[in-house]
Amino acid sequence: AAFAHQDVPFERLVEDLAPARSMARHPLFQVMLTLQNNAEAVLDLPGVDATPLPAGEPVAKFDLSFALAETFHTNTDTDADTGNRPAGLHGVIDYALSLFDRETVETLAERFVRVLDTVTANPLQHVNAIEVLDPAEREQILGEWNDTARDVPAVTLPELFQAQAARTPEATAVVFAGVEVTYADLNERANRLARLLIDRGVGPESLVAVMLERSIDLSVALLAVTKAGGAYLPIDPDYPAERITYLFTDAQPLLVLTSMGMASRLTHSHPPYVAVDDPRTTTALEGLDDTDPTDTERRSTLLPAHPAYVIYTSGSTGQPKGVAVTHLGLPSLSAVQADEFAITAGSRVLQFASASFDA
Missing domain, CATH: 3.40.50.980 (Rossmann fold)
Incomplete structure (x- = not known):
């Protein structure tokens, strides 16, 4: 549904939804995920050699932003039949330093990849069956942090x-x-x-x-x-x-x-x-x-x-x-x-x- 309405102008959304405004956060959402699923355009200038330069550290526009791009096999691959076929995803995460540190974001990235791996391995499974945490995290949350059981009598x-x-x-x-x-x-x-x-x-x-x-x-x-x-x-x-x-x-x-x-x-x-x-x-x-x-x-x-x-x-x-x-x-x-x-x-x-x- 989101992709079907991707061309709706942002100004129209804000006007129709009229969300409560706050200087502390974005008016509509705080986490953004974008997916570029088209083959990357190749810049070909006759007689010119071009080298891309990094644009420097970005400024976080949202609390958390996932930017993913689908990669494709090229015709120069060993197997010519793989040309222009999907070859996976790569991406970057931008985050507000006032809210997140690098370790937290790396943990979020690992969980996101775990969800993607699980869903692609079995697209028909229920959402509640998807395991977000790794075994160590699960043991820490359910075991170490909740080790509150006591052997006490059932009395009034x-x-x-x-x-x-x-x-x-x-x-x-x-x-x-x-x-x-x-x-x-x-x-x-x-x-x-x-x-x-x-x-x-x-x-x-x-x-x-x-x-x-x-x-x-x-x-x-x-x-x-x-x-x-x-x-x-x-x-x-x-x-x-x-x-x-x-x-x-x-x-x-x-x-x-x-x-x-x-x-x-x-x-x-x-x-x-x-x-x-x-x-x-x-x-x-x-x-x-x-x-x-x-x-x-x-x-x-x-x-x-x-x-x-x-x-x-x-x-x-x-x-x-x-x-x-x-x-x-x-x-x-x-x-x-x-x-x-x-x-x-x-x-x-x-x-x-x-x-x-x-x-």
Whole structure:
């Protein structure tokens, strides 16, 4: 199709497509490939001997430009029958030095030749069967750079936290605004709130929205939802009202954990809420058991395959989309991050991003 329309003027393309302009790049494309598939013209001047001279280093007009030319056998070849028959391709690559170095471009050239060799050897094969990488590159990308597998047990987030709380009950788990909370205290507070949530119908595959400011209560709430068996949906209180309403409408959470101050932003069309700092809530929590909830108390057995939380994308390319993350992947993630960042029992980890950040 491209060759069929090769005579369309460039100005016409720009006029009809009206692409967004930027001084940083070409308006229509950044990579160009040209193919000269006609026999090279021979300059023959009677009585004149001419020698071609190099034109010097070109200036890159595009980010990356492939210029290919088909070569032909000449009638001076040993076999006269090969005259003017195709003899292969040769070409050059121009590239912007501000974007590429020689090593990168040479690698791109090797991959391009590999694709051409593969396609010419079997023109009928599917595109997804074409091997672009050589064995060494494939091993580096899939093996060396992705050697993140860890031998970890298939457990749930509450089991992981409860095991840590049993090992180091008096160690500091969370620090906020000068207040320190131990693993034992955080575990007990989350257990009481989890039982309140279970009484409200929360269990495996239930979704609970958590709309709280950064605080100790936020940590308690997130942990409590998973202990009840549910999955939490973190909602940043700074979100515009329209986005909050969209998340409630799209995700359909069973209820919302929030504060009395935040509850004023909820309307009758939003899910029911529990304000963790409401005196009625704190009184109810005081009368609940602070031991770890069991599957007998939950609506059903909590499994590693159940969702632990739901995160919505930023929506920068359209409507935000919810992604459910199961308990199954969390032990592996925890083990990898502990190894990569050398996290030990004495380490402190700064929670800088919002709890709803889709990282």
